[in-house]
Amino acid sequence: xxxxxxxxxxxxxxxxxxxxxxxxxxxxxxxxxxxxxxxxxxxxxxxxxxxxxxxxxxxxxxxxxxxxxxxxxxxxxxxxxxxxxxxxxxxxxxxxxxxxxxxxxxxxxxxxxxxxxxxxxxxxxxxxxxxxxxxxxxxxxxxxxxxxxxxxxxxxxxxxxxxxxxxxxxxxxxxxxxxxxxxxxxxxxxxxxxxxxxxxxxxxxxxxxxxxxxxxxxxxxxxxxxxxxxxxxxxxxxxxxxxxxxxxxxxxxxxxxxxxxxxxxxxxxxxxxxxxxxxxxxxxxxxxxxxxxxxxxxxxxxxxxxxxxxxxxxxxxxxxxxxxxxxxxxxxxxxxxxxxxxxxxxxxxxxxxxxxxxxxxxxxxxxxxxxxxxxxxxxxxxxxxxxxxxxxxxxxxxxxxxxxxxxxxxxxxxxxxxxxxxxxxxxxxxxxxxxxxxxxxxxxxxxxxxxxxxxxxxxxxxxxxxxxxxxxxxxxxxxxxxxxxxxxxxxxxxxxxxxxxxxxxxxxxxxxxxxxxxxxxxxxxxxxxxxxxxxxxxxxxxxxxxxxxxxxx
Amino acid sequence: xxxxxxxxxxxxxxxxxxxxxxxxxxxxxxxxxxxxxxxxxxxxxxxxxxxxxxxxxxxxxxxxxxxxxxxxxxxxxxxxxxxxxxxxxxxxxxxxxxxxxxxxxxxxxxxxxxxxxxxxxxxxxxxxxxxxxxxxxxxxxxxxxxxxxxxxxxxxxxxxxxxxxxxxxxxxxxxxxxxxxxxxxxxxxxxxxxxxxxxxxxxxxxxxxxxxxxxxxxxxxxxxxxxxxxxxxxxxxxxxxxxxxxxxxxxxxxxxxxxxxxxxxxxxxxxxxxxxxxxxxxxxxxxxxxxxxxxxxxxxxxxxxxxxxxxxxxxxxxxxxxxxxxxxxxxxxxxxxxxx
Numbered sequence: 001x002x003x004x005x006x007x008x009x010x011x012x013x014x015x016x017x018x019x020x021x022x023x024x025x026x027x028x029x030x031x032x033x034x035x036x037x038x039x040x041x042x043x044x045x046x047x048x049x050x051x052x053x054x055x056x057x058x059x060x061x062x063x064x065x066x067x068x069x070x071x072x073x074x075x076x077x078x079x080x081x082x083x084x085x086x087x088x089x090x091x092x093x094x095x096x097x098x099x100x101x102x103x104x105x106x107x108x109x110x111x112x113x114x115x116x117x118x119x120x121x122x123x124x125x126x127x128x129x130x131x132x133x134x135x136x137x138x139x140x141x142x143x144x145x146x147x148x149x150x151x152x153x154x155x156x157x158x159x160x161x162x163x164x165x166x167x168x169x170x171x172x173x174x175x176x177x178x179x180x181x182x183x184x185x186x187x188x189x190x191x192x193x194x195x196x197x198x199x200x201x202x203x204x205x206x207x208x209x210x211x212x213x214x215x216x217x218x219x220x221x222x223x224x225x226x227x228x229x230x231x232x233x234x235x236x237x238x239x240x241x242x243x244x245x246x247x248x249x250x251x252x253x254x255x256x257x258x259x260x261x262x263x264x265x266x267x268x269x270x271x272x273x274x275x276x277x278x279x280x281x282x283x284x285x286x287x288x289x290x291x292x293x294x295x296x297x298x299x300x301x302x303x304x305x306x307x308x309x310x311x312x313x314x315x316x317x318x319x320x321x322x323x324x325x326x327x328x329x330x331x332x333x334x335x336x337x338x339x340x341x342x343x344x345x346x347x348x349x350x351x352x353x354x355x356x357x358x359x360x361x362x363x364x365x366x367x368x369x370x371x372x373x374x375x376x377x378x379x380x381x382x383x384x385x386x387x388x389x390x391x392x393x394x395x396x397x398x399x400x401x402x403x404x405x406x407x408x409x410x411x412x413x414x415x416x417x418x419x420x421x422x423x424x425x426x427x428x429x430x431x432x433x434x435x436x437x438x439x440x441x442x443x444x445x446x447x448x449x450x451x452x453x454x455x456x457x458x459x460x461x462x463x464x465x466x467x468x469x470x471x472x473x474x475x476x477x478x479x480x481x482x483x484x485x486x487x488x489x490x491x492x493x494x495x496x497x498x499x500x501x502x503x504x505x506x507x508x509x510x511x512x513x514x515x516x517x518x519x520x521x522x523x524x525x526x527x528x529x530x531x532x533x534x535x536x537x538x539x540x541x542x543x544x545x546x547x548x549x550x551x552x553x
Numbered sequence: 554x555x556x557x558x559x560x561x562x563x564x565x566x567x568x569x570x571x572x573x574x575x576x577x578x579x580x581x582x583x584x585x586x587x588x589x590x591x592x593x594x595x596x597x598x599x600x601x602x603x604x605x606x607x608x609x610x611x612x613x614x615x616x617x618x619x620x621x622x623x624x625x626x627x628x629x630x631x632x633x634x635x636x637x638x639x640x641x642x643x644x645x646x647x648x649x650x651x652x653x654x655x656x657x658x659x660x661x662x663x664x665x666x667x668x669x670x671x672x673x674x675x676x677x678x679x680x681x682x683x684x685x686x687x688x689x690x691x692x693x694x695x696x697x698x699x700x701x702x703x704x705x706x707x708x709x710x711x712x713x714x715x716x717x718x719x720x721x722x723x724x725x726x727x728x729x730x731x732x733x734x735x736x737x738x739x740x741x742x743x744x745x746x747x748x749x750x751x752x753x754x755x756x757x758x759x760x761x762x763x764x765x766x767x768x769x770x771x772x773x774x775x776x777x778x779x780x781x782x783x784x785x786x787x788x789x790x791x792x793x794x795x796x797x798x799x800x801x802x803x804x805x806x807x808x809x810x811x812x813x814x815x816x817x818x819x820x821x822x823x824x825x826x827x828x829x830x831x832x833x834x835x836x837x838x839x840x841x842x843x844x845x846x847x848x849x850x851x852x853x854x855x856x857x858x859x860x861x862x863x864x865x866x867x868x869x870x871x872x873x874x875x876x877x878x879x880x881x882x883x884x885x886x887x888x889x890x891x892x893x
Contacts, residue, residue: 050738055847056839059639066598141605143598194609195640197653215661216839217735238738242837246717247733254725254732421585421852424594440596450596460600 037280037519041543048236048548049521049540050257052248056216056241059199062181063135066143073239076221077204078181079228081109081128081162082174086529086536088341088444090174094123094182094205094228095162104169104483109162109177116226117184118209123228124159130185132164140193147176169481171488175445207232207538217241232538233523252516253277255548259517264327267514281516286528287340291333291510292398292439294387298466298504300434302365302378309503310351311361315409316402317353322509325397330509335496336440336448339510340530342485343446345493348500350507358409369410376410384412385434390423395437398508402437429459431466442510446492449476452499467504520546558877565869572865573627574620577858581616586852587636588612610636623858632659632862633855637848643859658844659859665735666828666840669759674821676764677771682811684768685775686802689810692780700772708769713831716762720835723758731755733837759836763829774817778810785809812883819875823868 057070060077083093092098095109115123134140136148150173153165166173184203188196202210205228208221221237240257242248249266251257262271267285271277294316296303303309322330333339334348367376367383376383387402389395396417403413418427427433440451450456453476456463475495482488515533517524523540524533587610588603607613611622626633632644635658642657649655684704688697724732731737737751782788783806791801828842841860848856 058637065639066595141602141609143595143602145602146599147597195634195649197649197651197655199639200655201653214736215656217837218738240734240738240837241839242733243834243843244733244837247720247835247837250717250720250725250732254728256732419850421589421850422583424589425584425586429589443596448596450599458600460603462596 037546041522041546043233043523043539043541044543045231045233045541046235046544046547047233047542048238049234049259049542050238050240051259052240052242052251052257054241054243054245054248057219060202060210061183061193061196061199063142063144064140064193064199073210073219073221074181074202074204075206076208076237077202077206077210078183079205080178080181082178084178084444084531086525086531088338088530090178093178094128098174100483104481105167106163106165107173107177109164111160111162112228113160115205115228117186117205118203118224118226119184119187120226121184121186122159123182123184123205125156125162126159127182127185128162129154129156130189131180131183134183134188134193135180144176144179147172148180169483171480171483172445172447174483175443175447178444208237211236229538233541252281252518255280255518258521259515262514262516264329264511264514267329267516268327271516280519282519282524282526284515284517284524284526284528284533285329286513286515286532287331287338287530288442288511288513289338290439290441291336292395292437292508293505294398294402294508295436295438295465295505297431297434297436298468299431302367302383303434305365306502307361307365308367309506311358311365311409312406312411313351313503313506314354314361315358315411316405316506316508318350318508319353320405321398321401324401325394326509326511329514330511333507333510334500336442336451336499336507337446337492337496338442338444338530341444342489343492345496347493348497351500351503355405355409362409367410374410375412382412383410384414386414386416387435387437388416388418388423388427388433389437390420391417394511395439399437428464431459431464436465437508446488447476447480449480452476452495465504467502469498469502472498472502558873561873561876565866565873568869569862569866570624573624573858573862576861576865577620577623578616580854580857581619583852586612587854590637590851623855627862632657632859635848635853635856637851637853637856643855644863658856659841659863662828662839662841662844663826665838666833666842667825669756669838669840670825670828672756672760673764673767674818674825676760677767680764681768681771682775682807685772686779686807688772688776689779689783690802697776704769704772707765710766712762712766712829713835715766716758716832716835719758719762730757733835735838759832759838763832771814771817774814775810778813779806782806782810812879815878816875819871819878822871822874823864826864826867 053069053072055067055069057065057073058067059065060070060074062071062074062078065071065074079094081092081094082090082098085091092112094111094115096112097110099108099110100106101108109125109128111123111125111128117123132148132151132154135142135145136151150166150170151164152167155163155165157163164173182205184205187203188198191198193199200213204224205226207224207227207229209224211220211222213219218238218240221239223232223235225231240251242251242257245263248257248260252260262283267283271281271283294312296309296312298304318332322328322332331339332350333344334350335343335345337344362376362383366378368378369376371377373382387399389399396415399415403415406413428436450462452463452467452472454463454468454470454473457466457468472495475491475498479488479491479495482491513532517533520542521540522543523536525536526533529535586607588606604613611619614622623633632642634640634642638658641655642660644659645657646654646660647657684700688700691697720732723730731754735752735755737743737755740748740751743751788801788806791805792798796805826841828840828845830842830846832838833840833843844856845860847853848860
């Protein structure tokens, strides 16, 4: 959203880096660091954790808002029926157990007893039913409705039981229920979810409740005494809205915020070179939730030829991209799943960098440099294409490295970076592109029907590269019907293998999520489990002697 | 005079309609709508749900029909509701049936931007007028050269760079000023004096930086105006009849030298509500610049149109005010000797 701006602020932060390094030697903010930060402290409740985000949420009903800023806050306020544990396996959050019927079509959720909303009213299966009705209601335009529209029948036989029946078995169902935040029926019944003031003044059931939302400045959350999952350690969460990354980093340096996500330069260059920062900030690295890829428009020649796609895959040096763009803080992947999780096929290896093989494959596909201009040609036409990407620094830099490697083997590449909304409407939706550099999320559920199934190619759908492979179609359909995790795993391992062989996209890299947290915050798991450091944030604590003194309740 | 004002005001109506039509068309020429933002690019979000959203906001209708709907709403001064911000009203607050007040986006952003820009303009004028006068009086002297040098340094330094530098020096190295935001987190616990102090310290950097960078232009204007005037016969006359230099400069010369400045100030009125995206982003100020920039990127049409309409209305109003002030300041215009 703020791409043009971020490219500007990036250059600003580079200036800043130079400045900081040259201005080295001054010590700042001794007040907060006078205590020994590395001493062990017992766990105790209390304190305030301050963070920052770049954009303000539009509202806190995340099924309506849809953006990450909204769910970042609302996930502290609302519960879901299921959740992912630290190893990214499903477990109950509001439910104590769930059963899947033998025909795999009905899921019965058994809620924990004695659940309460923050206002003291009981939380029952009626609320779950209400939330399902709200998200599938014809008047609601929720971006995430499609998963829930597959539910044919939802019932509440008693206040602690909620059953949903699908027309046919639907394996991603459990994942979808882990994403749907349950809303209170008694406060929202009869209201229009798109306009209700509840979105800015929500009542939930999770660890925290919203105290105050100062428009454009901050959101203050405090511990919810009626929390259904017990009590979190930290009293108050404050999220400040600071759009500029450099300003956020200055605030972190000045000890005005406790943690922020970092880019590779800050993580591996700036903080390690400043003893004062190193002394008070702990750095964490965890596998991120997305990957960058280069995708071919398979409807355009010559990308319909698998040899050409594989040749380009061999010709790109992925390690060079990881080292150059991410300063080494990323990994190579060979399947669209998070490495180390159940769905990622450990037998697959990424295409190595092998220009000789690339040249040979292109020759087999009929390309040769007949006119001696250094560019391959076929049927009198030179092999040239344009890579388009949105205005995202990492993607642009990756494209530049690709351009250079493809020039080595005789392909002429141009690069164009386009503002997001134009990029989507003018190029992606119309299919008017040769090659894109973009990113996809590494979803926790393996179902990627919407991205790879051949039926998903209409304008606005997500198989915009036009991938069509009957074997993959069949595997994706099978995977949706299979609720047994082990059988499902085999299906997706095979899917990833075929995908890698077909090479409709080139996996470029999966970057690490990098975070700096002030050392006053204790109880953080290091190294991070697959779910990331945030998985136990309710147990994080700030020992009394290390708390800020100026901010009290 | 009154007739003149009424005529000018009535003329603004067709002008505004024309401006709004052109803005509306240009905005819709840009590809994409609210459903093509980055968070909508999620495989879990179906095209049907995006279509539903488009229908909800009438985005599936032809542009000219959408303009008609917008104009119809505008006829009752209803600026509509934002697409992107949970349908917050664009301009002014609304109250729902349960008595919950939802503030308007412009209502929240405008006072902040206005305050910063007015303070900035006041500081710029307070500095620029004396500096311009000194530079003109000591024309080609060392004072003049020093002022010119200072102004051009201020003019050439990129504002964002100076901002980050000062934020680092005044906020991080020395804990003298807050780095970003409008209020401290514990603002509510302060007494009145504490609140004022807190607000002023937060406003210091965002106000002072554009003032420094904007100083050059106005100083030069004052200086040149002053130089022109100082060579006029009536100044010589004033001096010849033995008036003291102070009176010559500040009563006789300055008043005439400031005439062109009125035009500049009149033209800067729409700028007062504009706000700067870059400054507001760096200092985390929820003002008009950021609001507009985000609305354009999100294709949040009601907000874009709301700001453009208010902006063009203010531009027209600013022009009118400048003309009226000219008439007030220059008797020749007032009496119709010279058309203003």
